[in-house]
Amino acid sequence: MIVTVTYNPAVDQTIQFDExxxxxxxMRADEAQFDAGGKGINAAQLLTAMDRPCVATGLLGGFTGSFIRETLQGDGVETAFVDVDGTTRLNTTAxxxxxxxKLNQAGPTVGESVVDSLLERVRAQSPDRVLVGGSxxxxLSPDAxxxxxxGGDWETIVDTGGDVLRELDAQYGLCKPNRTELGDATGADVSTVEGCADAADTFRERGFDRVLASLGADGAVLVGDEGRLYAEALDIDVVDTVGAGDALLSxxxxxxxxxxxxxxxxxTGVAVSSQVVKRAGTAVPDLNDIDSLRDGVTVRRL
Ligand SMILES: Nc1ncnc2c1ncn2[C@@H]1O[C@H](COP(=O)(O)OP(=O)(O)O)[C@@H](O)[C@H]1O
Ligand SMILES: O=P(O)(O)OC[C@H]1O[C@](O)(COP(=O)(O)O)[C@@H](O)[C@@H]1O
Incomplete structure (x- = not known):
């Protein structure tokens, strides 16, 4: 089973304007919605919807934290969050x-003791895999x-960017940078798919068994012991791309x-992400067609 850890969850506010x-x-919005968000939380919702045993953990506080807790409970997602004093952030996509x-807040300041509390929550689940997602x-420092x-004998998957990704020092099963994050973390030329695969390959040497690089409309690259794989994105009408990376990883x-x-x-990752970008916000989309969508994804070896 999988435990997801979201140190910095968010209520995702999506507002749409026709100008x-x-x-x-x-500016007056035509449509608005609120979703429970943050990388590990989005993944936990999708994994639960795909019937994979999963528990969502992380830090929650204030009215936004209560909204996320209630939304996850309503979606049937198992939770084991740690309460913090501050108020969970609200991120806006316009x-x-x-x-x-995309307008993301920093989130509430927390003390390092939350890491111990979270580790306790994770260990209590005896997971096979742990996904640590988001900023x-x-x-907190990358040490968190x-x-x-x-902290245990699980495989850890990490989805974070910026300096944090560069500074990680432990052994990981997988990291999932997007194209910008991959370029920033390696200094490599990521303008081509081959360049992304090369960058992912070199990045593996820093302690990642596999690297999953998401390339937006260009698809995704997965590099590991089974080779260098490139999947084209599906040709779809995109509404917004928030949550696309979380969906690919899920x-x-x-x-x-x-x-x-x-x-x-x-x-499968490309199929799930294409369902998420077809609709606004980060709520779980219709996943009934995933098997047939998956069969329509073109993959080649690089
Ligand atoms: N414009 C798009 N058209 C089709 N698929 C897309 C598009 N943008 C994203 N996707 C799908 O979502 C995945 C993740 O997107 P990406 O934007 O790279 O992630 P992130 O949200 O982490 O930046 C891609 O690998 C692709 O499968
Ligand atoms: O922790 P960060 O990097 O600020 O990102 C948080 C935001 O990313 C999301 O998890 C979406 O992530 P992706 O678009 O990368 O899939 C939102 O739900 C959330 O608001």
Whole structure:
């Protein structure tokens, strides 16, 4: 089973405008929605929807924290969160005339003792895999992720970017950078798919058994002992891409949990992510067609 750890959850607010953003005037949204978000939380919702045993942990506080807890309970997601004093952040995606603006808050400041509390929650579940997803709130350093990775005999998957990804020091089963994060972390030229696979390959030497690089509309690359695989994205009408990376990773993990090889896992990831980008926000989409969508994903070896 999988435990997800989200140090910095978020309520995802998605607002849609049918005109371009403009300064110094009131913009009135046509549509708005709130979803429980944060990388590990999105993954836990998707994994639960795909019938994979999963428990969501992380840090929650304030009215936004209560919203996330209630939403997950309503979705039948098992939870084991740690309460914090501050208020969980609210992240906003504004879609205006086909442009996407992502406005993410820093989150509440927390003390390092939360890492011990979270490790306790994780150990209590005896998981096979632990996914640590998202940014760190103020007060925590990359050591908070390394400590989860070194805290038991589970395989740890990490989905974070920026300096945090560069500074991780433990042994990981997988990391999932997007193209920008992969380029930033390696300094490599990631303008081509081959360049991304090369960068992923070199990144493996830093302690990651596999690297799953998401390339937006260009698809995804998975590099590991089974080879260098590239999957094209499906041709779909995109509403917004928030949660796309979490969906890709959830599909891959779901397939691995069912015993699939890397190629099938990559296909599944692309299929799940295409369902998420077809609709606004980060709520769980319709996953009934995943098997047939997966069969339509083109994969080649690089
Ligand atoms: N414009 C798009 N068209 C089709 N699929 C997309 C598009 N954007 C994202 N996806 C799918 O979502 C996956 C993850 O997207 P990406 O934007 O790279 O992740 P992240 O949210 O981590 O930045 C891609 O690998 C792809 O399968
Ligand atoms: O922790 P970060 O990096 O600020 O990201 C948090 C945001 O990312 C999301 O998990 C979506 O992530 P992806 O678009 O990478 O899949 C949102 O639910 C959340 O608001």
């Amino acid at each position: 371009q953003m403009a300064p110094d005037r009131v 879609i205006a005339a086909a442009e996407e603006y 760190l709130p103020p007060g 992720i390394d400590r989860i990775a070194g 599909g891959v993990l779901s397939a691995w949990e069912a015993g699939a090889d890397d190629e099938t896992a990559l296909r």
